[in-house]
Amino acid sequence: MELWYTEEQTDSVRFSAKVKRHLHSEQSPFQKIDVLETEEFGKLLTIDGLVMVTEKDEFIYHDMITHVAMATNPAIKRVLVIGAGDGGTVRELTRYNTIEKIDMVEIDEVVVKVSKEFLPFTASKLDDPRVNLFFEDGIKFVEGKENQYDLIIVDSTDPIGPGEGLFTTEFYTNCYKALTENGILINQNESPYYPANAREMKRAHIKIREIFPIAKAYQYFIPTYPGGHWLFGFASKNLDPVRDFNPEKWNSLGIKTKYYNTELHVGAFALPNYVKEMLENAEK
Template identity: 55%
Template sequence: MDLWFSEFHTPDVKHSIRVTRHLYSGRSDYQQIDVFDTPEFGRVLTLDGSVMLTERDEFIYDEMITHVPMAVHPNIRDVLVIGAGDGGVVKELTRYSQIRRIDLIEMDPQVIEVCRTYLPENASRLDDERVHIRFENALRSIRRSNGNYDLIIVDSTDPFGPGEGLFTREFYGNCFSALRPDGIMVNQQGSPFYRQDAEAMQRSHKRIYTTFPISRIYQAHIPTYAAGYWLFGFASKRYHPVDDLNAEKWSSLGLETRYYTPLLHVGSFYLPAFLENMLREVEQDNSQTVL
């Protein structure tokens, strides 16, 4: 039997993974959810036919979206995580004893149920007593929180589906309000390689750049995402992602990681020329409504 899962990274590029078993297929109120077993990537979760995580490479994403802000901000205590129903980000966060509260907002309860059943390793830490899960629209809940968080992690799906609202200016603006005066927001910024992805990345970077005083992009290599090349956004009210990195302090925590290191932290902010140009293009465009 020759069974493959394929995802179009563009209309003309297809990424395929051989499947040994299709473990789960269901439609929630928001999206199509599937779980596969695969020889190369282990267990794979897809939403609306896009790979969200694989057992094999999820550590890269989860470590890079978590440890980068944690190594910069000196005292993160209250964290808001948006999306991330698979529990991977929460798993990394719960390794820090300094964190006293993690609010997780996921719109789709079915994602969490499926992950608890099929990805128990990842979802195991969702039961940590510091974790408070709320099922609601993230735009709505963030509108209502004022300056309560040190860190917001936006672990969204791509900007062309139900997660679209998490790439908007109104969302970033309300995140700004929900952060303390030295707070940090980190988000997954998609890929800069294929055109449609690159344009979406530019749009959302522009919105973040005009909302936060500090807004930088960093990168990682994630094999199962489009082009294998992924970006994150670091937006902050006070701390600079490289200048304010406290490598010694982070190292002294003794956290074992497989991708992140303080040295890679610095390196991940050094970007290829084509990407620098793309970012400059939107950073220099100051067309705002003049009142």
């Protein structure tokens, strides 16, 4: 017998991976969580049937969601992470001795429980003493907070289901207020390639650029997401990720990475024309 997992990336495009074993399946109060052991990608976590993390390429996602901000401002001490239940974002953050506090707010405790059991490669640092885990709604968590974090990372699913409220003007405004003077907001900013993702990419960008003086996007190659060409948003109150970036400083830290490097940092902001135009011309 052959077992295959298939994701419907659009109504007319499918991505399929051969499965060795279906390791786990669980309906949380929020979503359906599955873990597969695949031939090509190792362990693969899906939420509501969509690929979230794979053992083979999670390093790409987690390098890019953390190191670009940390390299732009190595003085970051207090970090808020929203979502990120698999633990990979926190794992990368804990590599910086200079970080003093990481608050991680994941709405779905089951994602963390499942990740600790099946994805130790990402969940390995959730017990770092600097990490405070909150199983709450990230949207409510940031409400009313002022000047508390140097970095907020919104490591969310797509804007459907529990992730939806993380793509609103109100939420981004609350993030702005919760950030310190040199604060940086990194958000999962979807993809330009398939129309449904591109629509959400534009919607998130126009909201953020109305709130933050600096609002850019940077790209990364992630083969297990639809189209393989995905973006993170980089928004900040003061710091420009290219102009204010000091590569020597980050390189002096000696942090070994499998994807990120300081040349790629700059290159990631060099978007193709069709993506630049989509972002620049995006309208409400």
